[in-house]
Amino acid sequence: MKRIVVIGGGISGMSAAQAAWELGGTIPGGLEVVVLEREREVGGKARSQRDGDWLFESGPSSVPGTEVAFDRMVRAAKLDAQRVASAPESARRFIVRGGKLRELAATPLGLVKNGVLSPLGALRLAGERFVAGRADARDESVYDFARRRLGSEAAERLARPLVNGVWAGDPHKLSLPAAFPRLLEFETRFGGLIRGVREIARMPQREREEAGTLSGPSQHTTLRDGLQSLPRALAAAGNFPVRCGVSARAVVRAPKEKGGWFVHADGGEPLHAEAVVLAGEAWA
Template sequence: MVESPSSAAPSSLKPSRQFQSRARLVVIGGGISGTSAAWTAAREAVKQELDVETLLLEKETVLGGKASAIREDGWLFETGPLGYLDNEPIVDELVRGVGLEEERVPASDASSHRFVFLDGRLKEVASHPVRFLASGLLSPRALLRAACEPFVRTKRDGLDESVWDFAARRLGRDVADRLIHPMVLGIFAGDAKRLSLPSAFPIMAELERDHGSLIRAQLARSRARRRGTLPPRRSSLFSFRDGLETLPRRLSERGSFETRTACVVLTVTRREEGFLVVLEGGASIPADSVIVASEGFSAASLLADAAPDVSQALAEISYPPVYVIALGYGAEAKRSIPRGFGALIPRGAGFRSLGVTWDGHLFPGHNAEDGLLVRVLLGGTFDPEIAKLDENAAAAIAEGEMQRLFALSVAPRFLRARLWRQAIPQYELGHGARVQLVDEALARTPGLFLAGNALHGTAFGKAAARGVACGERAIVWLAGRAPKK
C-alpha cells in the first residue's frame, strides 16, 4: 500500500514502546532491497503472530531506485539494470509471492552471444572452446599461457588481491588486459586493478580455494552435474514486460506494510528504547528497529549519529558516475548490429563508451515496431568528467560512437539519456575488511540492519537477497520484544 505524506501525517505516529504497544519496523529506501525487506518482514511477522507495524519510507515519488524504466512511443528504456540472473532463488520466490510469474520475460537466445572490441573490430567471445581458439581474441602465446592455468600455484596467504592481478597470475597478462579488464568495466564501470577479487567475484576466489585451479574446478563441476550431485547451472537473464521496476512496485502493492513516497529521511538517531527516524520538515518517527536499504553514500549520512563507525566505512566507498543512453533505430540497424547481448570496449580503443548492450535483441518487447533499441554506457572510474556533460552532449557522444562502431548512416528515431551521478559501488581492495568492520559495528547496535548493495553484491538479485535477509533478521530480533497479537 502506497500513501503520500499528506495521507497520514507524521504526528499520527505515536511512540512505539516495547511491552506497551505494537512494535514498529521502519525500512528506509524503496528500491528492490528495501521493498524486499519490508515484504519479508511483514510476512514473517504474520507467520510468527507478532504485532509489528512495518513502514517503508522512500524519498522519491515512485519506488524502484535504479530499477527505473521509461516507456515512450513503443520503446522501453531501462535507465538502470537491464535484467536479473536466475541464479538467486530468492528473486524467484518474490516473483511467485506477488504473482508475477506471467509477467516475467526471459532474454532471447541472443544473450549467449557476447562481443568485445579488439584490434579495431568486434570479436565474439565464443563459449565453445574450438570457436574461442579460432576467434583471434588471444595470440597463440597467450592461449598457451592460459592453458597452463592448472599448474599455477594456488594463492594461500589470505591477503586481498585485485581482479586484474588474479587473472594475470592464473591466466596471463593478455587475458587480464584483453578480456577481464573490459569485462569489469562493463559490470562495475570500474578498474580491474583496484577491485577486490574476493569481494567483486567471490565465486572465482572460491573455485581456486576449493580446487586449486579454475580449469580443474570447471571440470569437477561438470562431472558433478552429470552425476546429479550438483544442480544444473543457472545463469539465464530475465526481466518483466514493463521493466525491472515492476517487482519492487508489486511488492509494495501486495505487501502488508505501509509505503510512503516523497518522504525524505535526514538522519537516524539512537534513543533509550530504539531509534528515532528524523524526517525533512522536522517530523520524526520512533522505531523499535530500522533497516537502512538506501544507497551506501546515503546510508553513510543517515547513520552518522546512530552508527558512526558504519557511517564512516560506507562513506569510503567510491561510486563513479555513469551515463546510460538509449538509442532506438529503425529496421536498417539490424543489418549492421550483430544479434547478441552487446559489446565491451576496452580503454585505449579510441572510444569513451564502456560498452553497448543490444536491448532490443535481448528483449524484443523493448523495441518499437520495426525498431532496435540499444544502450550505450559512458563514464565510470576512468571517465568521471562525463558527469559534467548535459544530456544532449552525452547523447551526441553515444550517437557518434554508434556510427563509428557499426557504420550506421541513419540517426536514431529515439534518443534518451539518464545520468547516475553515483552509479555503482566499487568493491575495491580492502572491501572485505570494511564488511567485517560494518558487521561488528552493527552487532553493537541492536535493532539496526543494513540492506542495499553497498557491501554484499551490486546485482539486482543480490540486493533483493540482502533485503530478504535483513527483513528476516529484523523480525527475529523483534520477536522477543514485540507483543503477540
C-alpha cells in the same frame, strides 16, 4: 510489535523488506516493516520506461535466469507470467578490439582465434585451475581478483568490459565480495572459477539451489515491463508501507534501556526500530 526500517527502495531494499515481511509471521507479536525511499518511486538504479512497443531500461536490463534470489522475488511479486528469457542468440557476446567486433568464445583457443587474447594470455587463462586460493580474507577489487586468477591480459580484455557491461562501474573500485560474491565462493569453496563452474553443473538440483543457482538454461531473464516492475509490484502489493519522497538523514542508537535505533527522516518524528537495513547506494 517489533519494527524494521529499510532505507532505500531499490531492488535490494525492496527484496530485503519483502523477505523481512515474510519472516514477520514467525515472530511473536508480529513485525512491522517500513521502507523509506528518497525518490518519488521505488526502483533505484532500475528504471524502466515504456514507449509504445519499446521498453527503455536506463539501469539493469537482465539477470541470470538461474538466480534463486531473483526467482524468489519474482514469485513473491506474482510476476511469474511476466518473465522473458533472452533470445538464445544473445548468449553470443562480443567486445571491440582494434576497431573490430570480436566474439567471446567459450574456450581459450577460440579466444585466440577470434583475436581476443594472445596465445600467452590464453595459456595463462587456461592455467586458472592451478592458481592457489588466497589465504587471507581481505577485501579485493574485481580487477585484482581477475588479474590474480586469470592473468593481466584476461583481466584487461575480458573482465573489464564484462564488468563495465554488468555494473557500468570501474572494476578497480568494485569490491569482489560485494559485486560478484558467487565468484569468490567458487574460489573459497571449490578452489577456482573453472572448478566452481564444473562442480555446480555436477551438483544434484537441490544442492545447486541451496548454493543459489537454479537448474535450467542459463539465459538471462527480464520482465515484460522491465526490471523496475519487480520493486514496483512489491510496493503495490501493500504488504508493508513504502514511504516515497522521504530521505533518511541519520540513524542513531536508542538509549540502552529501550534498545534498537532511531531513524531520523524528512518530516515527522524519528522512527524507532529494532533493526535497520541500509540499502542506499554503495557510497551513501
